[in-house]
Every structure is written in structure tokens, then in C-alpha cells.
Amino acid sequence: MTLTNKVIVVTGASSGIGALTAQMLSERGATVVIAARSLHKLQSVSTGMMGPCRMLELDVSQDESVQAAFEQVIKEFGHIDCLVNNAGYGKFEYCEDMPVTEFAEMMNVNYMGIVRCTKAVLPHMKKAGSGIIVNVASMAGKLGTSKSTAYSATKHAVLGFSNSLRQELREHGIQVTTINPGPIDTPFFSIADPEGHYVNNVKWFMMKPERVAKAMVSAIEKRKTEVNLPRMAAAGIKLYQMFPRLADRLSYSMLNKK
Structure with a gap:
């Protein structure tokens, strides 16, 4: 798939892999709509765009915000060729210590945000x-x-x-791709791990955001179904799927670094 003149919406584009992916898509000739809650941060990202760019104030946790934002994009461009659902955050805490409200809010942003944005573009x-x-x-x-x-x-x-949606859309010419990265060196951890304990334990394993953004752009161009990064982690996931009980025992000390 050539990206020239394609209209691509990237949520969570104010920093990290969202911002880098948007800039790389722009370099390849796409018309990129960068979306996030902070217009101030988006303005900074927009200075690194090589091609046409639009900023979109969007809160994926709010139905009204999503609906209004995507109506604006359709009104201006008439169509959306690609949606990159990147908005999200994380907090690392033991189950008994994390309030139920935090479980609900994280699900509202990370999961329901994707549902809202996807439903907004699907009819078009x-x-x-x-x-x-x-x-x-x-x-x-x-x-x-x-x-x-x-x-x-x-x-x-x-x-x-995503896996279920892919089956629903198979006969409609719409590709659904999932990106599954391991830890990335981005501002994500300023919220997820404010004390830096986890980051210090996995520095050797953390990926540069440029690597992940490049893989995301490639996945769009090649219409890949799934991307797992890094390869070492992808291999571990396959082992876990085949031998979950054994993998749990082997990985306990290696992966529980938070």
C-alpha cells in the first residue's frame, strides 16, 4: 500500500510512538491527522511533519469528543484511509492496592477508546x-x-x-492490524512507573521508540495482521501459548520486575 495522499488518523499522537509514527507517515506522503487531548503538545509534534497535517483535539474516553472529532475529519477530507488507535496509558500496581475506579478508567481509555474510534470510522x-x-x-x-x-x-x-473484528471485516476489504510491543523508552513510564523501579530493571530490554514506529509504518504499508516486538519476546509468547504452566514457572523471576 502506497501512503501518498492517504488520510491517516493517529490517536495518542502528542508524544512517544504516536508522534513518531505520525511523522514517519508524513515523510511517506500521507496526510496525517494527529489527535490527542493536548493541542499544545500536538503543535510541537506538527513542526516535525513533512507533509499535510491537521491537529485534532480528541479525548478517546468521551463519546461526544470522539463523534465530533471524526465528523470533523470526514467533513474536511471525505474519507479516512487508515486509523491508528494508539491512545492509552498504564499504571503498575498490585491488584489489591489499585482502586476499582482505576481499573475502570484504564479500560475506558485503553479499550473503550479503541472501540469508540473504530465505530466512528467503520461506516465510512x-x-x-x-x-x-x-x-x-x-x-x-x-x-x-x-x-x-x-x-x-x-x-x-x-x-x-481486534481478532474478532478482523473476521467481521474480512469481506469488506478492511484490514485489522495489531501491534504488540514490549517495553519502549517513552513517557509512558512517567505514569506507569513514576519511581523508575521497573525501568531500571528492564533497561537492557527496552526498545527505542523509533524502532516501534518504523515497524508500525511498515505494517500499514504491507497490511500485516500482527507485529510482535522484540523478536525475543515474540518467541517467548509462542512458548507460553504452547506450554503455559511450564512458561509461568520459567518466566516468573525473569518477567516480574515491577
Whole structure:
């Protein structure tokens, strides 16, 4: 798929892999709509865009905000070729210590945010008979670890939603892609791990955001079904799926670093 003149909406584009992915898409000729809650942060990201760019104030946790934002995009461009559902956050805490309200809010943003944005574009993509929906999940959606009960649950939900949606849309010419990265060196951890304990334990394993953004752009161009990063983690996930009880015992000390 050539990206020239394609209209691509990227949520959570104010920083991290969302911002970098948007800039790389712009370099390849796409018309990129960068969306996030903070217009101030989006303005900073927009200075690095090579091609046409629009900023969109969007709160994926609010029905009205999502509906209004996507109506604005359709009104201006008439269509959306690709949606990158990247908005989300995480907090690492033991289940008994995390308030139920935090479980609900994380699910509202990480999972329901994707549902809202996807439902907003689906009628237009189905009418066009084409489109790509990229949902950024996580390796945490395939393998749970200590202090990730809330976050992992949201990403498991994203994967279940994406896999089912792919089957629904197979005959409509719409591709559904999931991106499952391991830990990335981004501002994500300023909320998820404010004390830096987890980051210090996995520095050797953390990926540069440029690597993940490049993989996301490639997935769009090649219409890939799934991308798992890094390869070492992807191999571990396969082992876990085949031998879950054994993998749990082997991985306990290695993965529970929070």
C-alpha cells in the first residue's frame, strides 16, 4: 500500500510512538491527522511533519469528543484511509492496592477508546470498501505479569476485539492490524512507573521508540495482521501459548520486575 495522499488518523499522537509514527507517515506522503487531548503538545509534534497535517483535539474516553472529532475529519477530507488507535496509558500496581475506579478508567481509555474510534470510522470504510485499522496493544495482552492486572486486562481486551473484528471485516476489504510491543523508552513510564523501579530493571530490554514506529509504518504499508516486538519476546509468547504452566514457572523471576 502506497501512503501518498492517504488520510491517516493517529490517536495518542502528542508524544512517544504516536508522534513518531505520525511523522514517519508524513515523510511517506500521507496526510496525517494527529489527535490527542493536548493541542499544545500536538503543535510541537506538527513542526516535525513533512507533509499535510491537521491537529485534532480528541479525548478517546468521551463519546461526544470522539463523534465530533471524526465528523470533523470526514467533513474536511471525505474519507479516512487508515486509523491508528494508539491512545492509552498504564499504571503498575498490585491488584489489591489499585482502586476499582482505576481499573475502570484504564479500560475506558485503553479499550473503550479503541472501540469508540473504530465505530466512528467503520461506516465510512465499509462504504469505501477499503481501509486499515491499526490497534496498538502490547505483549502484556498476551502474557500477564505481576502488578499489571489492570493494564494487561485492557490489552487482552484490545486483542480479543481486534481478532474478532478482523473476521467481521474480512469481506469488506478492511484490514485489522495489531501491534504488540514490549517495553519502549517513552513517557509512558512517567505514569506507569513514576519511581523508575521497573525501568531500571528492564533497561537492557527496552526498545527505542523509533524502532516501534518504523515497524508500525511498515505494517500499514504491507497490511500485516500482527507485529510482535522484540523478536525475543515474540518467541517467548509462542512458548507460553504452547506450554503455559511450564512458561509461568520459567518466566516468573525473569518477567516480574515491577
